Amino acid sequence: MRTTTHAGLAPVRDVLANGVRVVAKESRTTPAVTIHATVYAGTICDPPSQPGVAHFISRTVDRGTMTRSVDEIAEELDSRGVSLSTSVNRHALSLVSTCLVEDFDSILSLVADIVRHPVFPEGEVETRRREIITTIRQDEDNPASVATEALMEILYGSAHPYGRRPRGTTDTVETITRSTLQAFHGTWFVPGALCLVIVGDVEPERAVDAAARTFGSWRGAEPPEITLPVPEPGRQRRVRVIPMMNKVQADVAYGFVSILRSDPAYYAYWLMNNILGQYSIGGRLGDSIRERQGMAYYVFSSLDANVIPGPLVIRAGINPANVERAIASIDAELSRFAAEGPTDRELAESKQYLIGSMPRTLETNIGIANFLQTVEFFSLGLDYDLRVPGLLQAVTREDVHAGAQAVLDPQRAVIAVAGPYDGPLR
Numbered sequence: 001m002r003t004t005t006h007a008g009l010a011p012v013r014d015v016l017a018n019g020v021r022v023v024a025k026e027s028r029t030t031p032a033v034t035i036h037a038t039v040y041a042g043t044i045c046d047p048p049s050q051p052g053v054a055h056f057i058s059r060t061v062d063r064g065t066m067t068r069s070v071d072e073i074a075e076e077l078d079s080r081g082v083s084l085s086t087s088v089n090r091h092a093l094s095l096v097s098t099c100l101v102e103d104f105d106s107i108l109s110l111v112a113d114i115v116r117h118p119v120f121p122e123g124e125v126e127t128r129r130r131e132i133i134t135t136i137r138q139d140e141d142n143p144a145s146v147a148t149e150a151l152m153e154i155l156y157g158s159a160h161p162y163g164r165r166p167r168g169t170t171d172t173v174e175t176i177t178r179s180t181l182q183a184f185h186g187t188w189f190v191p192g193a194l195c196l197v198i199v200g201d202v203e204p205e206r207a208v209d210a211a212a213r214t215f216g217s218w219r220g221a222e223p224p225e226i227t228l229p230v231p232e233p234g235r236q237r238r239v240r241v242i243p244m245m246n247k248v249q250a251d252v253a254y255g256f257v258s259i260l261r262s263d264p265a266y267y268a269y270w271l272m273n274n275i276l277g278q279y280s281i282g283g284r285l286g287d288s289i290r291e292r293q294g295m296a297y298y299v300f301s302s303l304d305a306n307v308i309p310g311p312l313v314i315r316a317g318i319n320p321a322n323v324e325r326a327i328a329s330i331d332a333e334l335s336r337f338a339a340e341g342p343t344d345r346e347l348a349e350s351k352q353y354l355i356g357s358m359p360r361t362l363e364t365n366i367g368i369a370n371f372l373q374t375v376e377f378f379s380l381g382l383d384y385d386l387r388v389p390g391l392l393q394a395v396t397r398e399d400v401h402a403g404a405q406a407v408l409d410p411q412r413a414v415i416a417v418a419g420p421y422d423g424p425l426r
Contacts, residue, residue, distance in 0.1 A: 016211065018216065023197045032100055046161070048159065065118055195373060255311050299314070
């Protein structure tokens, strides 16, 4: 059943008989089309004993199909001047390609072949295994990566899909075989798990019909249900220090479990995070810790509200001599925000910034495609781009203050420090 809206982006949405979701948006800006195929098969789908399988899939899924070798795929892309990128996050694996409109049908057919019929050649599996292990070892030698992974493990627990290392470990990657990848693909790459977004110089009807031709014959069972445990709110401050004495910089990851993306308070939290650590020169944190005190090479905050309460994380790169002072300054800024809330000016400027930045994110086909994938994943509605300004404008100073009081409590924070620092930290 096709649905559409009549203002704003006005995409067309259709669900094929086999469950594949198709979202199409016509854009005449350039004679090009972006194909954004997302399978809901992210790292949360990894077997508990084998973290890293979804990431391994993202590195090997395009390395040959039943009808095309890896060289033939490369030749087909290169001959048209087209690239294909793959990526994976907690919930989804994506393949993205932008091509000229005359190549649309051929590239869509190629993407469908890769999604439906990868063969994971043994030689490619071994090559990618070595590359992944190298990347993991680099992460283990990177204080920023070490601190962030430690933070997520403490916040969610090592057994929770959010708390596991997304690339896995060198040990688990060694156990991943071609048959492991084939089993994962057979379980999770099914029609009901695919959302195909097509944006560009092609009529929506043609885009949906092309999707039906390339994916309509695909058959498969529904993907298994995953129940993600909801983490308990922090009750006390938890700190972990990982000494890496051969490094120059200490990295801090400081965070909390926040809220669901579907929570009506999300828009207040979005503004709160912007005021705290993103707007202008890095929000309150950047102004205080980096600009006025000169204690951090960088400092920012990020909010990842998700299908379960996601993390609100503050990240900072610090001279090791300033670790205690910088963390004390973070504590002080959070306490002040929770006690006083935002100023009227901060709230007004953050609303203006977030609302004003939306059109810029939707200037390109890839920007629109990314936005529509998010809309589909969180079931936000085809008119979401029209509703965002009103949702933000409706947030009051009291709403943001309530969010700060609910989450920004230094006594319930999780703090991970990695780098040339081994002193006691409370």
